[in-house]
Amino acid sequence: MSVVSPRVRDASRRLATHDARDGLAAVPERTRVRHGAVGRRLQIAWTPRPVQDLDARLPRDKPMKDNASREEISYRERQVPHPVLDRYYASERDRRPFILDLFDGAASNYDLVCALLSLGSGQSYRRAALARSGLCAGMTLLDVAVGTGLVARAAMDILHDPRSVIGLDPSSGMLREARKTLAIPLVLGTAEKLPFGSDRFDRLSMGYALRHVADLGVSFRECLRVLKPGGRILILEISRPSSRVGRFFVQIYLQKVLPPIVRILTRSGHAQMLMTYYWDTIAECVEPAIILEILGTSGFGKVERRVVGGIFSEYTGVKPAT
Numbered sequence: 531m532s533v534v535s536p537r538v539r540d541a542s543r544r545l546a547t548h549d550a551r552d553g554l555a556a557v558p559e560r561t562r563v564r565h566g567a568v569g570r571r572l573q574i575a576w577t578p579r580p581v582q583d584l585d586a587r588l589p590r591d592k593p594m595k596d597n598a599s600r601e602e603i604s605y606r607e608r609q610v611p612h613p614v615l616d617r618y619y620a621s622e623r624d625r626r627p628f629i630l631d632l633f634d635g636a637a638s639n640y641d642l643v644c645a646l647l648s649l650g651s652g653q654s655y656r657r658a659a660l661a662r663s664g665l666c667a668g669m670t671l672l673d674v675a676v677g678t679g680l681v682a683r684a685a686m687d688i689l690h691d692p693r694s695v696i697g698l699d700p701s702s703g704m705l706r707e708a709r710k711t712l713a714i715p716l717v718l719g720t721a722e723k724l725p726f727g728s729d730r731f732d733r734l735s736m737g738y739a740l741r742h743v744a745d746l747g748v749s750f751r752e753c754l755r756v757l758k759p760g761g762r763i764l765i766l767e768i769s770r771p772s773s774r775v776g777r778f779f780v781q782i783y784l785q786k787v788l789p790p791i792v793r794i795l796t797r798s799g800h801a802q803m804l805m806t807y808y809w810d811t812i813a814e815c816v817e818p819a820i821i822l823e824i825l826g827t828s829g830f831g832k833v834e835r836r837v838v839g840g841i842f843s844e845y846t847g848v849k850p851a852t
């Protein structure tokens with residue numbers, strides 16, 4: 531069943547109006563983000579890209595029909611993080627508006643959901659992962675998929691300078707929540723088209739958003755582009771436990787135990803759905819080996835995956851010095 535509502539279908543229009551109303555920034559490529567003045571730029575850089583209404587589960591090696599359109603070919607070649615989940619949205623074209631609606635709607639409850647998910651350990655884990663990736667004072671960091679700012683806040687504990695971190699997210703609802711606790715520049719945009727010039731940041735983080743991008747290769751190449759030579763990407767993600775027993779318990783916790791608790795505590799259908807969607811995207815996500823491979827083919831060197839506690843994956847890669 532598709533849960534895409536008329537509200538979802540208007541998502542891109544809402545984005546534009548939210549943007550103007552909330553004073554969140556969407557800056558064009560190569561535009562400098564002036565600290566403190568970000569909120570006054572109203573130009574919209576993010577526009578949903580129309581895609582063919584095709585099923586992402588089509589095998590990639592299936593021969594193309596002779597008359598396949600250019601869009602069909604480009605869609606089939608996409609490196610999607612998971613197939614279409616038709617329990618939530620009908621086609622790949624509907625995925626981005628669905629995700630935007632989900633995160634916009636769950637934004638005010640996101641931190642509570644995260645605290646339940648990680649049993650309160652989420653912030654210390656994010657801080658430790660950033661430190662492990664080599665983040666230290668004096669560096670600049672772009673936090674892609676900043677959400678309500680959990681990774682950015684952890685980074686601020688290390689960097690202590692609001693001018694050294696920029697947060698980016700396509701959900702204006704999430705950015706509005708982030709604005710309540712963070713004085714850093716916040717930019718409306720997606721990983722697939724980062725509105726920054728090249729060779730700009732020492733570090734780039736992306737926390738728990740890999741499953742939401744439209745194309746892993748496109749997103750990783752954009753991340754590579756904005757990093758300085760020698761700069762490092764850190765991707766935090768939840769992975770399926772490798773053992774059947776581990777998978778069973780994580781699935782029960784995320785799909786059966788947490789959603790009703792979240793519903794009772796928040797009275798929010800979006801927050802409850804965020805929990806079930808969370809597990810379904812983890813269960814359907816491409817294997818870690820494929821993520822590492824795409825990082826490598828996107829141009830990153832020293833590509834590595836560290837696993838913490840059996841489910842927390844930290845993917846890192848370095849932009850080669852030229």
Ligand SMILES: C[S@@+](CC[C@H](N)C(=O)[O-])C[C@H]1O[C@@H](n2cnc3c(N)ncnc32)[C@H](O)[C@@H]1O
Nearest residue numbers: 633675677680701704720721737738739742743
């Ligand atoms: C699970 S939240 C993670 C937030 C934060 N990084 C954290 O560690 O808690 C995922 C975020 O990814 C954002 N997102 C979804 N699609 C995205 C895309 N294509 N590019 C960048 N961010 C995206 C969502 O709006 C949401 O804020």
